[in-house]
Amino acid sequence: SQQGEEDPQALSIQEGENATMNCSYKTSINNLQWYRQNSGRGLVHLILIRSNEREKHSGRLRVTLDTSKKSSSLLITASRAADTASYFCATDLQGGSEKLVFGKGMKLTVNP
Amino acid sequence: DVKVTQSSRYLVKRTGEKVFLECVQDMDHENMFWYRQDPGLGLRLIYFSYDVKMKEKGDIPEGYSVSREKKERFSLILESASTNQTSMYLCASSFRAWYAGNTIYFGEGSWLTVV
Numbered sequence: 001s002q003q004g005e006e007d008p009q010a011l012s013i014q015e016g017e018n019a020t021m022n023c024s025y026k027t028s029i030n031n032l033q034w035y036r037q038n039s040g041r042g043l044v045h046l047i048l049i050r051s052n053e054r055e056k057h058s059g060r061l062r063v064t065l066d067t068s069k070k071s072s073s074l075l076i077t078a079s080r081a082a083d084t085a086s087y088f089c090a091t092d093l094q095g096g097s098e099k100l101v102f103g104k105g106m107k108l109t110v111n112p
Numbered sequence: 113d114v115k116v117t118q119s120s121r122y123l124v125k126r127t128g129e130k131v132f133l134e135c136v137q138d139m140d141h142e143n144m145f146w147y148r149q150d151p152g153l154g155l156r157l158i159y160f161s162y163d164v165k166m167k168e169k170g171d172i173p174e175g176y177s178v179s180r181e182k183k184e185r186f187s188l189i190l191e192s193a194s195t196n197q198t199s200m201y202l203c204a205s206s207f208r209a210w211y212a213g214n215t216i217y218f219g220e221g222s223w224l225t226v227v
Binding site: 033035040041042043044045048088090098099100101102103104105 | 116147155162170219223
């Protein structure tokens with residue numbers, strides 16, 4: 001069952017621009033995470049934001065969470081060609097699930 | 113660094129064959145997962161294990177089984193491979209959820225083609 005849905009499904013920008021990706025989910029969560037996947041590789045964890053947090057930063061990444069709207073956004077500032085990848089949001093389910101449910105992913109292309 | 117190792121990166125198997133996909137993690141994680149990734153469908157959970165010999169079905173368990181005899185190793189078994197099981201398979205592991213926020217660590221994936 002898909003919980004998170006990323007939007008847009010694909011984004012193409014120029015190096016140096018900011019990239020914003022959105023994620024909407026359906027049910028209450030404990031935390032939301034963002035992952036990155038380079039083409040043909042496994043996923044790599046980027047950042048986790050808990051349900052009682054509204055914003056979190058890690059380097060060039062900024063994540064926001066709005067639990068009232070059941071949505072999150074991932075902002076990558078000053079993008080680089082190396083940021084080209086697919087990005088996934090993942091949520092657990094409030095109430096104790098050990099499992100993460102992933103969205104379908106969003107393809108970001110950063111053109112040099 | 114956490115390492116999740118999938119034994120085979122690329123496999124080609126025939127319809128009807130029994131297929132084993134092996135995964136080993138080196139971080140003493142309790143949880144291990146098998147996901148399947150297909151274009152347009154994202155990641156779908158096949159099976160989840162939260163302890164040795166313990167398992168739970170995910171969203172798409174049909175046609176698959178799993179084995180977890182040791183904490184570090186989680187195997188995915190296709191009893192009789194079919195062409196619709198051609199996919200990328202991702203193994204992952206994590207600590208138990210609450211204190212770690214259940215960040216998941218992935219292997220590099222196994223590309224399985226069933227002909």
